[in-house]
Each structure stands twice: as structure tokens, then as C-alpha cells.
Amino acid sequence: MDELDVPLMQMHVAGLKQQIDTPREKLSVTLPELIKWIEETMPKDPFLNDDLLRNNPWVETSKCVLL
Amino acid sequence: MACQGLEQGETVATLKKETEALKTKLETERAKLQDVELNTLAEKIEPVGQLNIKTRRILKGHGNKVLCVDWCTDKRRMVSSSQDGKVIVWDAYTTNKEHAVTMPCTWVMACAYAPSGCAIAAGGLDNKLSVYPLSLDKNENLASKRKPVAMHTNYVSHCTFTLSDMQVLTSSGDGTCALWDVESAQLLQSFHSHTADVLSLDMGPAETSNTFVSGGCDMKAKLWDMRSGQNVQSFETHQSDVNCVKFYPSGDAFATGSDDATCRFYDLRADREVAVFSKDSVIFGANSVDFSQSGRLLFAGYNDYTVNVWDVLKGTRLNILYGHENRISSLRMAPDGTSFCTASWDNTLRVWA
Numbered sequence: 001m002d003e004l005d006v007p008l009m010q011m012h013v014a015g016l017k018q019q020i021d022t023p024r025e026k027l028s029v030t031l032p033e034l035i036k037w038i039e040e041t042m043p044k045d046p047f048l049n050d051d052l053l054r055n056n057p058w059v060e061t062s063k064c065v066l067l
Numbered sequence: 068m069a070c071q072g073l074e075q076g077e078t079v080a081t082l083k084k085e086t087e088a089l090k091t092k093l094e095t096e097r098a099k100l101q102d103v104e105l106n107t108l109a110e111k112i113e114p115v116g117q118l119n120i121k122t123r124r125i126l127k128g129h130g131n132k133v134l135c136v137d138w139c140t141d142k143r144r145m146v147s148s149s150q151d152g153k154v155i156v157w158d159a160y161t162t163n164k165e166h167a168v169t170m171p172c173t174w175v176m177a178c179a180y181a182p183s184g185c186a187i188a189a190g191g192l193d194n195k196l197s198v199y200p201l202s203l204d205k206n207e208n209l210a211s212k213r214k215p216v217a218m219h220t221n222y223v224s225h226c227t228f229t230l231s232d233m234q235v236l237t238s239s240g241d242g243t244c245a246l247w248d249v250e251s252a253q254l255l256q257s258f259h260s261h262t263a264d265v266l267s268l269d270m271g272p273a274e275t276s277n278t279f280v281s282g283g284c285d286m287k288a289k290l291w292d293m294r295s296g297q298n299v300q301s302f303e304t305h306q307s308d309v310n311c312v313k314f315y316p317s318g319d320a321f322a323t324g325s326d327d328a329t330c331r332f333y334d335l336r337a338d339r340e341v342a343v344f345s346k347d348s349v350i351f352g353a354n355s356v357d358f359s360q361s362g363r364l365l366f367a368g369y370n371d372y373t374v375n376v377w378d379v380l381k382g383t384r385l386n387i388l389y390g391h392e393n394r395i396s397s398l399r400m401a402p403d404g405t406s407f408c409t410a411s412w413d414n415t416l417r418v419w420a
Contacts, residue, residue, distance in 0.1 A: 008259075009082040015260065015298050016089035022300065024338040026100045030319065031108050031334065031341065035380060037317045038363050039112070045361035046405045046420070048115060057143075057160070058123040058406045058420040 097339045105332075105341045109380035115363065118376060122390050123406065124418040126162050128155060133410040134191075135225075135397045139180045142403045146187045147416055148175035154189045156201065159408070159418055168199060168209035177226040177237070188216070188235055190223035196237050198249055216252045217245060225267045229293075230276055236293075238265040244281050246293060258291050260298040267311045272318045280321045282309030288323050290335060302333050304340045311355045316362045322379075324353030330367050332379060344377045346384060355397045360404030368395030368409050374419070390417055 046052050131151035138145045144165065148154045152173050156166040172193035179188045181198075190196035196217035199209050217223065221240035228235050229246070234255065238244045244258040244265055263284035270279045278299070282288045288309050290300040307326035314321045315332075320341075324330045329345035330353050344365065351371035358365055364385070365377040372393060376386040393412035400407045406420035 006078055006082065008262075009079065009086065011260070013082060013085050013089060015301070016086065016093060018297070019300060019338075020089065020093050020096055022338065024097070024100055025336045026102055027105075027334065027337045027339070027341065028102045030336040031103060031105055034315075034317070034319060034334070035108060035112065037319075038361050038380065041316070041361035042363055044404075045359050045363065046403075047118065047120070047359045047364055048361065050116075050119075056405050056420055058418060060123075 097337075100337050101339065105380065106382045109382075112380055114381065115378055115385055118364075118386050120376070120386065120388055120419050122417045123420050124159055124162055126157050126159065126416040126418070127414070128157075128164055129153060129414045129416075131414060132393070132412040133396060133414060133416055134174065134176050135178045136399055136408050136410040136416055137178055137180045138399055138401050138408065139184045140182055140402055141184055142401050142405070144180070144184070145399075145408060145416075146178050146180050146189075147410055148178035148189050148191070149414070150174050154178055154187065154199075156187060157416075166201060166209055168213075170197070174222070177223050179226050179228055179235070181228050181232040182230065183232050186232055188226050188228065190217065190226060190237065192222050194219045194221060194223065194239070196223050196226050196235060196247070198235070214249075214252070216249050217247045217254075219243070219245070221264070224265060227268065227270055229270060230273070236268060236270060236279060238268040238281055238283075240264040242283070244268055244279075244291070256293060256296045258296055258298070260289060260301070261285050261287065266308060269312050269314050269321070271314050272316060274318045280312045280314060282312040282323050282325075284308045286325075288312055288321070288333065290321075300335065300338055302340060304331060305329070307352070310352060313356050313358060316358055316360065322356050322358065322365055324356040324367050326352035328352055328369075330356055330365060330377065332365075342379070342382050344375075344382060344384070349375065349384075351394075354395055355399075355409075357398050357400040357407060359400065366398055366400070366407055368398040368411075370394040372411070372413075374398065374409060388419065391415070 129149040136147045152170045175191040188198045217237045219239035225238045246256040261283040265283040268281040277293045286305045288302045305325045311324040332342040334341045353367045356367045374388040391411040397410040
């Protein structure tokens with residue numbers, strides 16, 4: 001597809017040049033922030049906290065279930 | 068004429084060389100920032116405890132493969148679409164069907180619930196996306212209220228409403244994504260860069276709501292600026308079609324599921340792939356992925372009928388969920404994070420919690 005379409009290829013080249021110039025941050029900065037974000041929101045995550053399970057509307061409170 | 072052709076040929080060859088050189092330079096720039104690995108940093112974090120996830124509801128009613136599902140913001144309703152053209156709105160708590168409409172085409176691959184809960188959108192092989200307003204009247208003829216909004220030159224693979232009911236984003240087999248105004252059915256912005264069918268898209272969460280990410284058959288995942296139509300970042304690490312893309316809840320990262328049997332995690336600020344979720348025993352393509360509310364868990368639905376639960380930080384698989392009797396086509400976390408729903412080619416939907 002690329003071979004025939006010169007305008008599309010020119011657009012790709014322009015896009016790549018822009019991407020190279022995009023400011024990016026080091027992983028040693030972004031990853032710890034990501035981990036911190038997860039650790040802060042984990043206590044409220046219904047899948048990770050069994051005690052929240054009691055309030056989970058999908059979980060049956062009785063022993064028998066009719067599917 | 069002949070020398071014009073030669074000029075064209077030279078331009079193509081020089082452009083190709085330039086593209087390759089720029090791609091190498093981009094990789095070098097990206098590699099400069101790789102000073103730590105995610106799983107090394109995650110070693111000191113507590114492992115996730117035992118997960119007890121089971122099927123809580125089975126929604127039966129579709130007569131054919133269910134291709135797509137979307138939750139309503141009220142956390143109990145959902146809309147699903149199937150191969151035979153039927154779109155059904157369910158109350159998932161009671162498993163009752165609230166509305167049903169038959170589309171004028173088969174393979175309705177895309178469906179979405181409007182943020183207000185008052186409309187749904189669906190599209191597929193008809194190359195269009197139609198919006199249906201919902202009302203409380205159960206006996207209404209939904210099909211007569213159909214409003215065609217989007218028009219592509221190939222099938223519509225995915226759709227989503229933006230922050231309001233007024234605009235929809237679509238991705239299509241014609242290789243483009245597009246933003247449409249629902250009221251006037253006008254094309255507001257078109258996004259060109261993929262060189263093959265675009266299979267999936269996802270809008271950023273509220274904080275990054277003018278960007279969206281898309282994935283396609285050209286094995287690339289791309290980040291777009293909705294206002295300018297520019298492809299801001301592009302990631303090409305998958306080895307086969309990217310079936311699904313999903314933003315991370317914080318908006319700084321996204322995950323992809325692909326036919327190469329891996330799911331990958333990309334950091335947008337560092338502009339690179341930071342994790343690959345794969346196992347030698349996982350050989351079937353992943354069709355749909357979604358994160359848990361905190362982003363610690365990644366749920367992925369595969370062609371081998373299972374859902375794999377991955378620990379995003381440590382890169383390990385925590386659980387395999389069995390239940391469906393055919394491939395999983397779509398997987399969506401509920402808006403409040405209490406459950407997730409899977410849609411499958413076995414004609415059913417399952418809600419897990």
C-alpha cells in the first residue's frame with residue numbers, strides 16, 4: 001500500500017519527525033508515579049478487597065442461586 | 068511521461084529510506100529513557116491475594132454470536148450486539164431484556180451506550196453507525212427511530228460516545244477513525260494514519276479526554292489528538308493484528324490485546340512499551356482487554372474461550388476463568404468496578420465478580 005501512495009508516505013515522514021521531537025520522560029520517573037497511583041487506588045478496588053465483597057451488588061447473599 | 072514515472076519512483080524510494088531512518092532514530096530516542104524495568108520496580112510490592120471470581124449472571128437471548136457489549140453509566144444496564152443483526156438492551160441484575168432492535172445488517176460489531184443512558188449506537192457491516200434514542204416505553208418500535216450518523220467506506224469495527232451524547236467516535240475497516248456530530252450527522256474530524264483496518268479504539272479518561280488510542284491490522288497502536296486529527300504517538304511492537312486497545316484508568320498508559328497471543332502495556336509519558344503479558348501456554352489471540360478500577364489487574368478475553376487475569380505490575384498471570392463455550396469477543400469492566408461482562412460467540416454474555 002505504501003509503495004504507491006506518495007502523499008500518505010510524506011504524511012508518515014512528517015508524523016515520524018514530529019514524534020521524534022515529542023518530549024518524553026524517563027521510565028524512572030513515570031513508572032514510580034504509575035505504581036504510586038495504583039497503590040493509592042487499590043484499597044477501593046472491588047476485585048482486590050474481600051471486605052468490599054459484602055457490599056458488591058452482584059454477589060449473592062444467600063447460599064442458593066437460580067441461574 | 069517516462070521521466071515523470073522515474074521521478075515518482077525516486078520519490079517513493081527516498082521516502083521509504085527516510086521513513087526507515089526516522090523509525091530507527093525514534094527507537095534510539097525512546098531507548099535512551101529505558102533506565103528501569105516495571106517488574107524490577109514492582110518486586111517490592113505485595114502480591115495480589117487469592118481472587119475468587121465467578122460467573123454471577125448469564126444473559127441468554129441472542130440467537131447468534133455476540134460481538135460487542137457496553138455498560139450504561141447506571142452500572143446495571145448494558146447493550147449488546149450480535150452477528151444476526153440484533154441489538155439488545157439488558158438489565159443485567161435481573162437478566163431481563165429491556166429493548167431489542169434489529170439492525171438492517173448482520174455482524175453488528177460495534178455498540179455503545181450513551182453517557183446519559185438515553186440512547187445507544189450500533190454499526191457493522193452496513194458501513195454506518197446508527198443512533199437509537201431509548202425511551203421508557205417498552206412497546207416502542209425502536210427500528211423506526213433509527214438515525215444514521217456515521218458513514219464509512221468499509222465496516223464499522225468499534226464506536227464510543229465522547230463525553231456527551233452529542234458526539235461519537237468510530238473506527239472502521241477502511242483504515243480511518245472519525246469523529247461525528249450526532250445531531251447533524253456531520254463529520255467533525257477524520258483520523259488517517261493506519262495502513263490497514265482499524266479494529267478498536269478507546270477514549271482517554273476525563274483528564275485526557277481530547278485524546279484517544281486506536282489499534283489495527285497494521286499491528287500498530289496509535290495515540291491521536293482529537294482536536295487536530297494528528298497521530299501524536301505510534302507503537303509498533305505487536306507481531307499481529309491489534310484487536311483491542313484500552314486506556315489505563317489514570318490516562319498515562321494503555322494496554323493492547325493482539326492476535327499474536329500477547330497483551331502489551333505502553334507508557335504514554337515515556338513513549339514506550341513497558342510490559343508484555345504472555346505465556347508459552349497462551350497461544351490464542353486476545354480479543355478484548357480491560358483494567359480493574361485501580362489498574363492493578365488486567366482482564367483479557369481470548370479465542371480459547373477463557374479470560375486470563377494478569378497482574379499489571381508484576382507481569383504474572385493470576386487466574387484463568389472458564390465458562391464460555393466459544394471465543395470471547397468483548398470484555399468490559401462495569402463503571403463502578405464491581406464486576407465485568409464478557410460477550411462470546413457462544414451466544415451468551417456473562418457477568419463476573
